[in-house]
Amino acid sequence: MSLKRSGMLAWLGIGLILMAWTESQAQPAVYVVNYPLHYFAERIGAEQVHVVFPAPAGEDPAFWKPHVETIAAFQAADLILINGAGYAKWLKTASLPKSKMIDTSRRFKADYIEIQDAGTHSHGPTGEHSHAGTAFTTWLDFRQAAQQAEAVTEGLSRLLPEHKDTFEQRYAELEQDLLALDERLEAIVARQRARPLLASHPIYQYLAKRYGLNLQSVLWEPEVMPNDEQWDGLQSILETHAAAWMLWEGSPLPASAAKLQALGAGSLVFDPCGNTPEQGDFLSVMQQNVARLQQAFQ
């Protein structure tokens, strides 16, 4: 290669790096509180925005507590997408600019599910109050997920009005994907909607509500072997709720699965996908979820 040509290539390289750099500078920063919103924003915003989801892998973003510096990064963002429904407990105590915040589930606020069994207490003269919160895995109802994606679209369009049409086009595609999932899941469960099912954790409220699942939850962790008390509890549930399958957030310990199997219930993973999946993306994970759930309805 002649010296002249390699020099030109070097310039070209520098030029490309500069272009990429200026583009990343020009991209507005969109901060999100969970992976589904990250996915929606990336699909709709694509190269027009720089989407940041700061919760570390392995943490549940719903209960994660960001550092002050991370809160500052959120404050400096051009757009903040929150899930709403009480998702991300840290939002309750963090100061963020309201004008940049989009509560993506606000429009179906009336459909929020209150968690009833968290216990109430009272103290002092102000009377009783409850620490019971709102169920927040709103996106497991795929029609709600579509509405959240629509809110993301609106937020992005407000931020970059010149790309409004592009965003809406991309949203239409995403909506199609989500509604396809919805239709498929609906078709799967339609035949035997009343089949009893178990959930390892009370996070499938919207899923159960939307698709009419007969779901009972315990409070187990996939990576922890339940204790005797928890097994006893399960058995008493099974007496009235003869479930053949338990939905897990992640793969259960083989021992747990085996013991569960012995009690007549198979294990299937329905990953809520609150944090970034190790493989695939939101859509593929949900497709796998739906496919796995299909087993329970065969």
Next chain:
Amino acid sequence: MHSLYVAWQYLRFHKVKAAVLIAALTLITFLPLAVHILVRASEVQMLDRSQATPLILGQKGSALDLVMNTLYFASKPPETITMGEADRIDETGFAFAIPIYNRYTARGFPIVGTTLDYMSFRRLQVASGRMLAVLGECVLGAAVADQLGLGQGDALISTPENPFDLAGVYPLKMQVVGVLKARHTPDDRAIFVDVRTAWVIEGLGHGHEDVATTRDPQVVLREEDGKLVATAKIVQYTEITQENMNSFHFHGDTGQFPLTSVIAVPHDDKSATLLRGRYLPETSAFQLIQPLGVVQALLQNIFKIQRVLNIIFAVVSVAMLLTIILIIALSLRLRQSEIETMYKLGCSRLKMAELVAAELGVIVMVSLVLTSGLTALALHWQTALMQQFLS
């Protein structure tokens, strides 16, 4: 030059007399100027701030109180509206709402509960430390930090509204996380907190030990129908820390929580008009006002006062000038023998007048220099002075 030299020697020798004359002249020139500067400064600042604040929503009542409380953090808090009203403005899509809850104070300075949008709206930036991140934190206006000698890492305790109200508001120990750059506006004299922190001060939100998990039998009073009734032993936090942050919660719907006002920033003129249409005085329970009009009406009154003051100054100035003329005339009579001597030494009448004029000239010059100096100082400190008057 010789005349100036002789005049200067005369004034140096008669220091007290010269000083009195200079002081009198300086005062009669500076005082009206100072009043003018202050009025101008207040006019500029009040107009600036009211122009920069398109609309204010508040409870019906005194528009002036609402404006003074929202823009200058002065006057007693107006009757409250609810956070829901701020949300309602947001939902119209015509404007974005900045809630203001300015009711409490700490060491004499107002605690302004708002959202971070206020900071970007007023272009407030931190000079040191950082912006509010979580509940219980506060950032100080430049003048507050300066006067209280506080900075990042210090704590500031809110002043109880009523020290005898045992059941109600607990003082909140706030963490100072930053100090704002001086803007020479009332923002310099305010303590900013998240509006939810202000509600914590009000007692609407608090943290405590989790009753369900506590083992202290003294805490749990009794169990009624599966509900735990806690005794007063539960600690009412007066400080929000990383440790107790998670236990902080609000009782009831935050939409019902109080605000003193809401600043509405319309997206454009049309939106402003449409928003105002929603809050017509006949139909709305609230008032949506343009602060500019209110402030202009207030300034009219200030101008009237200035006119009266100007007349007073004019009369006083004339009286003072007459006195000065009398003093000069008397002093010339006292110096008759000196004048005679000079005449005998060949000094002309004209030269004599020149000497006296030089003396007066030096007095006038020195008092003009002093007046300019004082005026420069007044101009430099006008905003600070103004804020003293406004707060």
Next chain:
Amino acid sequence: MTDAQPPFIAIEQLTFQYPEGDFYLHIPELGIDAGTKAAVIGASGSGKTTLINLLAGIVPAVSGQIRVHGAPLDQLGDAERRRFRIANIGFVFQDFALLDYLTILDNILHPYRINRALNLTPQVREHAVHLADIMGIADKLKRHVHHLSQGEKQRAAICRALVTRPPLLLADEPTGNLDPANKSHILQHLFQYVDEAGATLVAVTHDHGLLSGFDRIVDFQAFDCPQRA
């Protein structure tokens, strides 16, 4: 005596009276030659000071002739008489007439600061310092008047009178406020100047004990100055 040379001071049939009041002065004839040290004596109110003022051109004559150093004062206007005064007269007053707000040096130089016709040059300053040295007040030049004794004040006043090197020195009771020792000193200084500069001295005095040093005594008893009743 040579007739060709007119006397330095020549008065003929001079009358003077103030616009108001009873005072009236008539000097039929008076001639004083250049270089003369003349003492003017007479009763109080006889017109001695008026003569000094007439000679200085401070007040104009009502009638008659008065020539000093060749200048016909009876024919000159106010401004011309003032110019004559600046150029020809050195004044010594009984009350010294020093300005309290100036230093002694500034008092001595004062004629230069109040008369445009006089030019305050470095040589003039040198001369002023030299005079003060002769008078023995060189160390007082930076001080103000109230720091000086009576004798020192009169010496300062004499310095002021001599600084312009006037051909005619007019002194109105120059020793009136001084103690005997200072009186003769002051007169010696005046005489010395007259002798050295060839100037003329006309001094009003009450003090008959000092007359011996003068060349000529002008006695106002000799003039017709009736107190017009």
